[in-house]
Amino acid sequence: MELYYLLVQRSIWTVQLLITFLISSEGRHYRRYVYRPTAPEILPDATNITVHSNEKVILKCTVRNRRTKDVQWRLVRKRWPLTIGTEPWTTDKDISVLYSVINKTDESWDLVIKRAKPRHTNTYECQISSTQSNRRYVYLRVLAQPKEKRPGISLTGTAYLDLHQKVNLTCNATGLFRAPDDIDWFHNGNIIDQKDKQWGGRLKIYKRIQDVPGRMLISELIIEKSTLEDRGMYVCRSSENEASSFPVSILDTRTTYRYNNWFYRDGVPNKTKRYGTEKVSENKAIDKNSNSAAFNSIHVVLITCICVFVSCNS
Numbered sequence: 001m002e003l004y005y006l007l008v009q010r011s012i013w014t015v016q017l018l019i020t021f022l023i024s025s026e027g028r029h030y031r032r033y034v035y036r037p038t039a040p041e042i043l044p045d046a047t048n049i050t051v052h053s054n055e056k057v058i059l060k061c062t063v064r065n066r067r068t069k070d071v072q073w074r075l076v077r078k079r080w081p082l083t084i085g086t087e088p089w090t091t092d093k094d095i096s097v098l099y100s101v102i103n104k105t106d107e108s109w110d111l112v113i114k115r116a117k118p119r120h121t122n123t124y125e126c127q128i129s130s131t132q133s134n135r136r137y138v139y140l141r142v143l144a145q146p147k148e149k150r151p152g153i154s155l156t157g158t159a160y161l162d163l164h165q166k167v168n169l170t171c172n173a174t175g176l177f178r179a180p181d182d183i184d185w186f187h188n189g190n191i192i193d194q195k196d197k198q199w200g201g202r203l204k205i206y207k208r209i210q211d212v213p214g215r216m217l218i219s220e221l222i223i224e225k226s227t228l229e230d231r232g233m234y235v236c237r238s239s240e241n242e243a244s245s246f247p248v249s250i251l252d253t254r255t256t257y258r259y260n261n262w263f264y265r266d267g268v269p270n271k272t273k274r275y276g277t278e279k280v281s282e283n284k285a286i287d288k289n290s291n292s293a294a295f296n297s298i299h300v301v302l303i304t305c306i307c308v309f310v311s312c313n314s
Helices: 002-033 282-313
Strands: 048-053 057-059 062-064 071-075 095-101 106-113 122-128 135-146 152-157 160-162 167-174 183-187 203-209 216-223 232-238 243-251 256-259 262-265 268-275 278-280
Touching (some): 048 057, 106 122, 152 243, 167 183, 167 243, 183 216, 216 232
Antiparallel strands (some): 057 106, 062 106, 071 122, 122 135, 183 232, 256 262
C-alpha cells in the first residue's frame, strides 16, 4: 500500500509540474507578442539645400508612427511656428505644407516654399509636438541670382495609330527670354506645307503662346483620316534652331481572308487570282475562257457533220 500511495503522489507532482510549465510557457508566449506602441520618430533626409531665387523649394519631413500628435515647422530660435499640421501660422503666402500618406506607419509633412527669396535663407526645424527629442533641422540657402534660363523644345503624341485614326502631335518650344517667333514642321526630312497635295486638306497646324511665363510657344499638328503614307518621322524646329523628333506608325488592321481562291480585303476582292504559288491575271483568265469557247464550237461542228454523214448513208 505504501508503494501504491508513493506512486500516486509522484504522479500528482508530475501533473502539477506539467501544468506549471504550460502556464509559464503560455505567459512567455503572450508577453512576447503583446502589442507595445512604438514612439514616433522622424526619418533622416537631406539637411542642406541650396536653390536659386524664385525657385520652388520642398523641405522633406517624413514621420513614422505619428498617431495623434501634430507635426510643426518653425524657424530655429523663433517662438512662433510656421505651420501646425497642415495649417499655416505665418503671413508669408509662399509657405505651405504638402501632406501625403506613404504607408500604414509613414507620413510625409513637407514644407513648400513656392517662390524662394534670399530672405528665406535660414535653418528650419521639423518637430513632433510634445517630444523634445524628435526634431530634424534643414538648412536652406537661397542665392540672390535667378537660375540661368535655357531654350528648350519637346514633341509629344501617339506613336502607334490604326489606319484612318487622327494624328495629333504637340510641340512645346521655350525661348531664352521670350517665346520663339515660329515653329516649322517636317515629315521624313521634308518641310510640311498645308497646301501640299499629299495632305489633301487633312492637315492643320495651330499655334498659341502660353501666357505664363510668356516664354513658351505651343504648336499642334493634326492630320484627319490618316493613311499609310502619313507614317514616318516628324520633326518640329523652333526659330531658335532647337529641334525635337517623334516617330509615328500607322497600322493597317483591315482583315484579309480567302474565298473560292480569291483573296478579299474588307469585302473587296483583289485583282489577281492565285492557284498555289502561281498568279493568273485577268487577261490570262479571259484568254482561257475564249479558248474553251472556241474548243466547244469546234466540238459541236464535228458532231453535226458526223450526224449528217450517218443520215446520208442510211
